[in-house]
Amino acid sequence: MARRRTPTRIAEYASALTYTRVSGKEQEREGLSLPVQLADCRRYCAERGWAIEGEFHDVLKGTRDDRPQYQQMLEDVRQLRAQGKSVVVVVKWLHRLGRRVLESVRCREEFKTLGVPIHSIMEGGEVDDLRANIMASVAQYEVQQLGERVSEVFRHVQESGWYKGGRPSWGYRMRSATEDERRLGSPKGVLDVNPVEAPYLHEAYERAAGGETMRSLSRWVAGLSDEARGGRRLSYNALRFMLTAPVYIQRQTFGSENVLDRPTGHWPALVDESLWQRVQEQIARHARMPRQASNKFLLTGLTRCPVCGARMVGDWGGHGDPKKSRPGRYRCTSSYLGAGRAERRCTATANLQKVDAFVLGEVGRVLDAFDRAEPTFMAELRKAWRELQVPPGTADVQRRMQQRETEVERAKQRMTTAGMKLLDGTLDDDGYRALKQAIEASRESALADLASLRAATQRPGLPSLEVVLQSIGGWSDALTKFDRVRQREILGELIDRVEPARAGYREYLVTIHWTPQGQALHDLAEARELAT
Secondary structure, three states: OOOOOOOOOOOOEEEEEEEEEEEOOOOOOOOOOOOHHHHHHHHHHHHHEEEEEEEEEEEEEOOOOOHHHHHHHHHHHHHHHOOOOOEEEOOHHHHHOOOHHHHHHHHHHHHHHOOOEEEOOOOOOEEEHHHHHHHHHHHHHHHHHHHHHHHHHHHHHHHHHHHOOOOOOOOOEEEEEEEEHHHHHOOOOEEEEEOOHHHHHHHHHHHHOOOHHHHHHHHHHOOOOEEEEEOOOOOHHHHHHHHHOHHOOOOOOOOOOOOOOOOOOOOOOOOOHHHHHHHHHHHHHHHHHHOOOOOOOOOOOEEEEOOOEEEEEEEEHHHHOOOOOOOOEEEEEEEHHHHHHOOOOOOEEEEEEHHHHHHHHHHHHHHHEEEHHHHHHHHHHHHHHHHHHOOOOOHHHHHHHHHHHHHHHHHHHHHHHHHHHHHOOOHHHHHHEEEEEEHHHHHHHHHHHHHHHHHHHHOOOOHHHHHHHHHHHHHHHHHOOOOOOHHHHHHHEEEEEEEEEEEEOOOEEEEEEHHHHHHHHHHHHHHHHHOO
């Protein structure tokens, strides 16, 4: 005999609060869209004669407990019950309230204490605790499984060399994949060039490579048409991210630390690698030596505190009043770091004029050694420069790298052979796992050794001597003129950082740490002085 279902208690309820939710704005599947949920909730309340006191909806994932409308609905429930009103909460599915077990249980316990039932339309009305807890656990498990499946799909798509999907970056558009692309493992949509946006993207890279500031780029982008920007706002942070995005040179977002070592993807590049690299150098140069609006301080960005290692910035003091101002100085900025600073009470300063004069004198001395070099010295100079351009032991390192690359390729072939043996029954499961483990260990060892060998050969390259000699004359001339912008550009090419340590009253021991190019010029200049 079939068991009769207990009818849902509805007569005593007068006030209903409805709650609807979708995970994202694009989630418009039939039966899940907000309008459909809302219409069903309204119909449910109307059939029972309940007055709808409030309607709440969120466009957020159910795993988040901080959903604004969800929290507002809870607050309204508390207020209505405090006023003595009978309240019922109505949802289309119970998992619309949330997909976290702990929050679901907490919410139900609070509602039970307040005497507020939850009615789920698709679950047949009021749901008892046992079913509600089981359904909450299932809902959370579904979210976890879905996340794992999506991550696995994304990982497979990226490993196959395709863009994982989502809104395309500025300059690109999504198009449907061809049959050939689908056979190669592509997703349904693949990246393609947006003919309207791509030229502006390329111009942005050209401007950045030419030294244009991010503020200036932001103003330029803001003046573009909405069509040229593809409807994007392209804020300062978005532009900064865009100028470092590997997607524009056919590289995946994740992978080797050196972006150029990552394999190329199956989509068109919008900028060439040399342009992308120049932009990265400009960004790194700006991070090391920020541009100044005032152009008053020569070594801001290069000067480091000799006590704690923090940046030092220029300071005239006296708020610009010549009568009240102190002598110019560089002062430590470690106080800006809060609790993260190395030296809590570091107040190191250095006389600005003395440090500037020393650095300019040292750089000028190095440049003068080449600017007025006699012809007999130039032959020796070219030979010494060539030796500096080639790291020691390069031939042996290249040979070892080739060996490791061969081992990696051989491991791939061995894995293919092992898989075929497993298929034809030559290897059983245990034998395949043991062989697979040995092959992977050999491959990982070869890859690790290959990475260290590549790091050893990645010495910062030196430009050709002809290019350097052509620049030296202009550098020497610029250093003698009061043009802070040009002087800072030259010092940024030759100096990595400057540490001015106090040696006595208004006396400083200034240590210059050179860039690879500056160090090469410095060493050769000293060798010439010793020879003469």
